[in-house]
Structure formats: structure tokens, C-alpha cells
Amino acid sequence: xxxxxxxxxxxxxxxxxxxxxxxxxxxxxxxxxxxxxxxxxxxxxxxxxxxxxxxxxxxxxxxxxxxxxxxxxxxxxxxxxxxxxxxxxxxxxxxxxxxxxxxxxxxxxxxxxxxxxxxxxxxxxxxxxxxxxxxxxxxxxxxxxxxxxxxxxxxxxxxxxxxxxxxxxxxxxxxxxxxxxxxxxxxxxxxxxxxxxxxxxxxxxxxxxxxxxxxxxxxxxxxxxxxxxxxxxxxxxxxxxxxxxxxxxxxxxxxxxxxxxxxxxxxxxxxxxxxxxxxxxxxxxxxxxxxxxxxxxxx
Amino acid sequence: xxxxxxxxxxxxxxxxxxxxxxxxxxxxxxxxxxxxxxxxxxxxxxxxxxxxxxxxxxxxxxxxxxxxxxxxxxxxxxxxxxxxxxxxxxxxxxxxxxxxxxxxxxxxxxxxxxxxxxxxxxxxxxxxxxxxxxxxxxxxxxxxxxxxxxxxxxxxxxxxxxxxxxxxxxxxxxxxxxxxxxxxxxxxxxxxxxxxxxxxxxxxxxxxxxxxxxxxxxxxxxxxxxxxxxxxxxxxxxxxxxxxxxxxxxxxxxxxxxxxxxxxxxxxxxxxxxxxxxxxxxxxxxxxxxxxxxxxxxxxxxxxxxxxxxxxxxxxxxxxxxxxxxxxxxxxxxxxxxxxxxxxxxxxxxxxxxxxxxxxxxxxxxxxxxxxxxxxxxxxxxxxxxxxxxxxxxxxxxxxxxxxxxxxxxxxxxxxx
Numbered sequence: 034x035x036x037x038x039x040x041x042x043x044x045x046x047x048x049x050x051x052x053x054x055x056x057x058x059x060x061x062x063x064x065x066x067x068x069x070x071x072x073x074x075x076x077x078x079x080x081x082x083x084x085x086x087x088x089x090x091x092x093x094x095x096x097x098x099x100x101x102x103x104x105x106x107x108x109x110x111x112x113x114x115x116x117x118x119x120x121x122x123x124x125x126x127x128x129x130x131x132x133x134x135x136x137x138x139x140x141x142x143x144x145x146x147x148x149x150x151x152x153x154x155x156x157x158x159x160x161x162x163x164x165x166x167x168x169x170x171x172x173x174x175x176x177x178x179x180x181x182x183x184x185x186x187x188x189x190x191x192x193x194x195x196x197x198x199x200x201x202x203x204x205x206x207x208x209x210x211x212x213x214x215x216x217x218x219x220x221x222x223x224x225x226x227x228x229x230x231x232x233x234x235x236x237x238x239x240x241x242x243x244x245x246x247x248x249x250x251x252x253x254x255x256x257x258x259x260x261x262x263x264x265x266x267x268x269x270x271x272x273x274x275x276x277x278x279x280x281x282x283x284x285x286x287x288x289x290x291x292x293x294x295x296x297x298x299x300x301x302x303x304x305x306x307x308x309x310x311x312x313x314x315x316x317x318x319x320x321x322x323x324x325x326x327x328x329x330x331x332x
Numbered sequence: 333x334x335x336x337x338x339x340x341x342x343x344x345x346x347x348x349x350x351x352x353x354x355x356x357x358x359x360x361x362x363x364x365x366x367x368x369x370x371x372x373x374x375x376x377x378x379x380x381x382x383x384x385x386x387x388x389x390x391x392x393x394x395x396x397x398x399x400x401x402x403x404x405x406x407x408x409x410x411x412x413x414x415x416x417x418x419x420x421x422x423x424x425x426x427x428x429x430x431x432x433x434x435x436x437x438x439x440x441x442x443x444x445x446x447x448x449x450x451x452x453x454x455x456x457x458x459x460x461x462x463x464x465x466x467x468x469x470x471x472x473x474x475x476x477x478x479x480x481x482x483x484x485x486x487x488x489x490x491x492x493x494x495x496x497x498x499x500x501x502x503x504x505x506x507x508x509x510x511x512x513x514x515x516x517x518x519x520x521x522x523x524x525x526x527x528x529x530x531x532x533x534x535x536x537x538x539x540x541x542x543x544x545x546x547x548x549x550x551x552x553x554x555x556x557x558x559x560x561x562x563x564x565x566x567x568x569x570x571x572x573x574x575x576x577x578x579x580x581x582x583x584x585x586x587x588x589x590x591x592x593x594x595x596x597x598x599x600x601x602x603x604x605x606x607x608x609x610x611x612x613x614x615x616x617x618x619x620x621x622x623x624x625x626x627x628x629x630x631x632x633x634x635x636x637x638x639x640x641x642x643x644x645x646x647x648x649x650x651x652x653x654x655x656x657x658x659x660x661x662x663x664x665x666x667x668x669x670x671x672x673x674x675x676x677x678x679x680x681x682x683x684x685x686x687x688x689x690x691x692x693x694x695x696x697x698x699x700x701x702x703x704x705x706x707x708x709x710x711x712x713x714x715x716x717x718x719x720x721x722x723x724x725x726x727x728x729x730x731x732x733x734x735x736x737x738x739x740x741x742x743x744x745x746x747x748x749x
Contacts, residue, residue, distance in 0.1 A: 039339035039418040041619075048620035049579045052560040056633050056674070080608040081577070081620070084570045085563040167409045174408045181739075194741045195432065195657045197439040200671050200732045204739040218420060220411045 040227055043219055044077065049199060050178060050215040051081040051162065055088040057203035058160035058211070065091040065118070067099075067107030068278045069235050070164035070216065073224055075110060076231050077215060090117040092161070094149045096141040097124055098259060098280040102236040110234075121152045138259050140283040150186045159205055162213045168220040179203060180212045188212075221276070222301050229294040239297070241274045241289045252285035337413070340546055343422040343437045343470075345461035346447030351478045355447065355516040356410070356421060359538070362523040363412045407437045416542040431464060431690060431704040435655045435744055438468040439730070442546050445474045445537070450483045450513070453493045459500060460690045466504045467653060467706065467746065469726055471549040473501070473509045474540060481515040485528040512537055550617045551725045555583030556644065557637040558673035558728075563622060575606065575622035576631055581673065581727035583639075584616035585623070590640040593631055594718035599640055600625040617727075634675035636718040636728075644720045644728055649682070649712050651748040653722075654701070658735065658742035662701035668742070672717050672731035679733070683710035708748070721749035 054061050063078060065071045078087050091111055095104075111118035123141055126132040126148045134144065153161065167174045177193050179201045194202050205211055216224075228235060245256040247266045253273065254260050259282045262268055273286035274297070291297045346352045410421045422437035424430075438444060444465045448458050465473055475497050483489045490513040501509050512521055513532050520526030523538045535543065563575040585591075589602045604624040605612045615621045623637065631637075638644060656662060662681065670679040685708040687699035701707050722729030733743035 037338075037619075039337050042339045045579060045618050045620040049560070052577055052579075052620070053674075056561045082561075082563065083608050084565045084567070084573060084575075086565070088561075168411045171408070174410065195436045195744070197436055197732055197741070197744045198726070198730050199440070200673075200730065202671065202732060202734055202739070202741045204669075204734060206739060218409070218411075220413070220418075222413065223418075 040223065040230060043216075043223060044080065044227070046199070046218065047077045047215040048081040050201070050213065051078055053201050053203060054160050054162060054213050054215075055082070057201075060156070060158050061089040061160040061162065061213075062092045062119075062156070062158045063087070063089050064161055064163045065093055065107065065111070066164075066278075067093070067103040067105075067110070067236060068164070069224055069228060069239060070166065072106070072110065072233055072235055073216065073219075073227055073231075074162070074164045075114065076227075076233060079114070087114075087116050089162075090119050090156075092119045092121070092152060092156075092158075094145050094152065095120050095122045096145060096280050097122055098141050098282055100236065100238055100275075100278055100281055100284075102238050103278045106234070106236045119152070119156070121148055121155075123148050126151060138282060140280050142280050142283065146186060153186070153210055158210065160203070160211045160213055162215060164216055165214045166219050166221070166224075167214075167217050173217075176214070176217075178214050178217045180214065181205065182210045182212060184208050186210065222298065225294060225298045225301055229298060236278060238275050238278060238286075240293070241272050241291050241296075243270055244273050244286065245269070246271050246273060246286070253288065254285055255281065257281050337415075337417050338546065339418050339420065340443065340541060340544075341420045341422065341441050342443040342445060342541065343424060343434070343441045344445045344447065345424070345434060345465070346445075346457075346476075346478075350447040350449050351516045352447055355445070355476065355478065355522070356423065358516050358519060358522055360410070360412050362519070362538075363414055407433060414538070414542060419541065430460070431655065431706065432657050434461065434464050435468055436657075438465060438470050439744065441468075441470050442549050443472040443474060443541070443544065444470045445476050447476050447478050448493065448497075450477050450479045450486075450489055450493065454496050454500065456691050458497070459693075462497075462501060462506070463504060463688075463690055463693060466506055467655075469722060469746075471508065471546070472544055473506060474537070475509060475511040476537065477511060477513045478516055480513045480520065480529060481518050485513075485515075485520075487531045490532075510534070510540060512540065551582035551727070552617070553583055554642055554644070554720065554725060554728075555585050555589075555637075555639045556581045556673075556720070556725065556728045557585065557623065558675070559631060559633055559635045559637065560674050561633065562631070573624070574628075575624055576637065577620075577622045578637075578674070579620040580615060580617040582617045582725050583642075584614055585637075585639070586614040587612075591625060591637050592640045592643060593629060594636045594638060594644070595646050595716040596630070596635070597646075598629045600627040600629055602626075634673075636673060636675075638718070644718045644725075645749070646716050646718045648714070648716050649710070650717070650719065651708065651710050652731070652745045653748060654705075654707050654709050654733070654746075655744045656701050656703055656705045656707070656742065657744060658740060659703050660735070660742070661703075662743070667736070669734040669736055670711070670713055670717075670731050670745070671734060672719065673728060675715075675717060676734075677717065678714040680712050681709050682712050685709065711745075719747050722746035723749075 123144055132144045132147050165173055177196045245268050246253040247262050271288055272290055274289040275286045291300050344352050408423045412419050424433040424437045446461050477490055477493050494511040513529050514521035520529050521536045557578050557580055559576045560578040563577055565573055587602050592599050603626045605615050606622045664681050667678050667680055670677055686695040686697050688706045720728045729747040731745040732741050735742045
């Protein structure tokens, strides 16, 4: 019994959740972006369902603001697993007119929910599994593993189903939908330890590399086609790594020399700043911004 | 932290007045699990609200919806780790809906910390929390006698509270209780021992959390394996593979064991136990695995595999304690759904025998059943279930009740016997 570690416990819990979704939901999907949390989700799905195929497709809602290394990992992993990958782009929604943006270079996370809801409707998904964790943010800390959404994809924090033991209520009415978070109870450190244990391949930008950046406020922003220096800002080359990989216009790297998972784990264990606090400019704008986005149908 | 640290889930019971938030805040702070950006966010809020020092309770409260509507959401989960263990705290705020909130958080907990104020001693709410902990069968109970600094760190006062509490706990059949004197404000006996409680020789709260034996919190005797999903790849490589996938809820299983499938009663033997990482000779709770049997027998999701020499009850009728969670009262004329392990069946409540007053433990006959009520009920289900008493086996003795009209989870059930 002593050999059953916290990672084994978390892994078994996540496998159990995924199998419940596969059995009890009519038409589920697994959201997969190519980031580290969703790479862990894929390994968990392999553990849950092999030697069978996954009983659901992988779905990516592409902002077209992604780091190329992440998209490359996404496509390569889906292909090597032989699983079906559905990609829907915010550009499709913009062309349809369901998303109206004033400046194509501004962060697009707020609009992801529109394309996600359109994709759910297109395929008739009744359950979408995502790699969100409760340690990321305090709205998430209060969300269920099986999080029920109404026809508009809205999360109603005061009207959540009680979740007892690990008996999950998977029932939805036609047109409604659940979001399921199999790695709710994992922390950032657990994710890195699992990546190390399972020898998972992650996009290269998670490791320290030299990159052109601009200092903005307390953060450094990566220079790209979307992020150019403003007047008075100067480009520096620093050794950095990313703790999260989202929209390039609002995802900041941290200064680091960590070139191995072991070194990343050491830095993570010693870190005094939360993952989102360090890296997500859009979450810092208001204390309640994640909660508001979730209510609009965001993960 | 190494890869072999264990996971311990605990909850805290007590009101803000007992120093609950301060205790959690200090555990997190001393374990270096409060991050600088979280600390700066709550210090800004503390200042805005005119507080002189940082209010650590702000760490745990505070969705916009909660502040705006003056409500509290039942459970928030928080995480911290020490070199020895990883911890999940189920934090249940406030007094309102306490029964419902505590039962929800307690259902997955290894341990509960029940807080009392050393000046006030064992109160009605202390008894209520303890009763609920016993009802939900939390394996370990810690009585934290807080604010010892306000009773001059008196050993006599601690012993008085301890004796009164242990007598009450014994009435409920609880013997797994540890009592710790502490001061969350001063930090005595949480992580550091301090010097004021020199007469106390037991563990600090953190030592207890890090070392308490939890291997036997799950039932290790009775093999119970609810089938979740059936894997039939039908590829050339895995032509005959038919794997019954699930998680071992209790006990263990080995290749060759004689197996009975419930409720059908058909028998076979374990041919193979496999995981993604390879084949196993023996597997135990709470591993998620796939099992193949030696015979082709009809098995579907919701069936339970058990060892043929260790059978649970199989019946369409049973008695249970129910905790009603819904704002809509129980309607005895309606059918509901019971989800028990991986099986969902229709049910009727044939009797509601009595309601327990959680403050006095008195029984009230023939009650209505409203939110937060704990009742003893007779239940009939449409198809047989394979179950154990909750006391013996948390996993095969628990169920939820779902209202088919709304799909809401309306009750938590614990099978009696």
C-alpha cells in the first residue's frame, strides 16, 4: 500500500472520472490545446481506455494566437495517438459575424467561449472534458468536477449540484451540457511531477530558452508578430520559460534557466507566485475576471 | 516532495469565531503555500475594508456572486504540500446550510478538524459537527482546542474540555479521536510547538496531519469492483480482448481468483489484470484497472464483480440514513433515481421512520423531509443493487438521489445495517 503515492491516487481518480464520462454521456469530447495540462489529460485518457480507441474526439478551439511550438505538439500528438482531432478557429466565428473584434491583435481569450459554444452545437456534444485545475484560481476552487451548464453555456456558481463521494451526477437535459474537469485536484507541481514520471513530451517553450522580450509592468512579454515594442519600450534578450501557453498577446514567460523537468520542478516548488498570477495578463485585470468569463461559458 | 508522498484530504468544522480561517491561513502560511500575489490581493482588500492587519480568511471566501448576493458556496478546495504529504482541504464556510455543506465536504475526507474555543468549550455546534462526522464515517477526528492563549494555556482547562468531548464521542461509538491544545493566532502547536504549552507531549497539528496512518481508511478486506466501461477493441492485435474497466473500490484481487458477477450471480475466474503500464498479478483499492475473465459471460456497466467467497447483500429493498440536500422537500409519492456505484435505478421511499435532530440527537417520528434534514428511510429500487452497509464499506454503502425532473442531486444516502 505504501507504494501508492499521491500521483497514483490522483491518476486513478482522473481515470475513474474519464470512464464515467465515456459511459454515462451520450456524445462527449476532450478539449486539447497542446499545453501541458492537456498533454497530461491525453496520457490519462490512454490509461483509461487503451487498448481501445478514445470514445470521444479531441477538440481544439484555436484563437490563432497560439505559439507555433504548441500547435506543432498538438498535431503531432493527435497523429501519433491515432485519435480524431477537431479544430475550430475563432476566425470562423469572426467570418460568420458571431464574434466582432475591434483589433485582431488584442487578446482573444474572452471570445473563445463563443466558438466553443458554436462547436458544441455543431457536434451536439453533451459533455466536454477540460484540463482546468482548482489550484489555478479561486472561482475554479469552488467549481464541481462535473460542472453543469445551461443552454447558454453559463456556469451558475450558486446553483451547483452537490458532489458527494465520487458518485457523479452525469445527467443533462437535451441542449444542456456539462464541463468535466478530471484533473481538478491536481496542482501545478503535480502536473510537472507527472510529466517527469511519465516522460511526456511537451512543447519546447516550457523549457528555458533565449527569447526577445519587452518589459511591461511587472511582466516580460514575448515579442512576436502580435506583440511589438511600443514607443519607449526596448527589446531585450532574456533566458525565459513559459508556465502556461495561451494567447501570445497576453501570456508572459518567467525568467528562468531551467532546461530540464527536474529543474522546473525545483523552481515550481520554490515559487512564491501562482501560475496565473505570473503569466496571465488577462486574469490580473480584475479579481473576478475568471468568474465572469466562466459565467459566459468559458472554461 | 518526492513521488511517493501520500495524499490526505481533510476538512475543518467550526465557525469563524473559533478561529477556523486563522487556523487554515496559518497552516498554509507556515507551509509556504500562500503565494505572494494572493497575499498582495488580500492585503489590498483588507486595507480597503479598513482592517489593520491582513485578514487571512479572505483567502478562502469571495466569489463575486457570493459577495453580491450574500450567499456562500458550499465547498472550496485548497491545496498545500509538505515534504511528507500532499493535502486537500475541503473548506466549508459559514453557519447556513451547515449540515448539507459539511456532509458534502466530509464525504471524501480522511480527517476532520473540529475546532472549539477554549473559553467556551464543547458547544451544541461541536456536538453537531461530531455527529455529522460520525454519520459520514470520517476515519479520523481531531479536536483542536483553540485560543489556549486566552485561558492562560491552562492544562486543567484543556483536560476538562478533552474529558467532556471524549465522553460524548464514546456515546457515538467514536474512538479515533485526538485532542490537541493550540493557539492559531500565536502559532502554538500548529507547525511549531511554541513554549507555552510545555505540558502537552502529543503531536502538533502538522505532525499529526503528516503522520497519521491512512492506509486503512479504505476497506482492504472486501473486493468490490463496479464495472464502469467495457473495452472491446476488435483489432487484429487485440482480437479477443474484452476488458471490464473500473476502479477497485475496496479490497484486492489477484489473477485466478473466483469471481461472482452481481446481480446476475454468474461466476468465472480472473484471467488477467491489466493497466496501460502493464499486467499485474494483484491489484488493490483504489487502483483503476481492466479485468478479463476466463468465461464469456454477459456483463454490462453497473454490474459489480466480487470474490465468490465474499459477497455483499443483493436486494431491491434496504434502509438508509438520508441527508436531504435540496430546497424542494422530499415527495413520497414520487419516484426518484438512485445512483449507487456505477448503477442508476429508479426508487421509491417506502417509509420515513424518523428525523434526527443534529443538535440534540433526538429522534422525531414521521417527519417531513426538508433541506438539511437527516432521516432514516426505507427504500425500494426497481432493479437489485449489490451493497454493503456504509459503516463497513463507504464505497459500496453510499448513494446519491437524483430528481429526474430537474436532474438535480437531492440527497446523499448511507446504507444502514
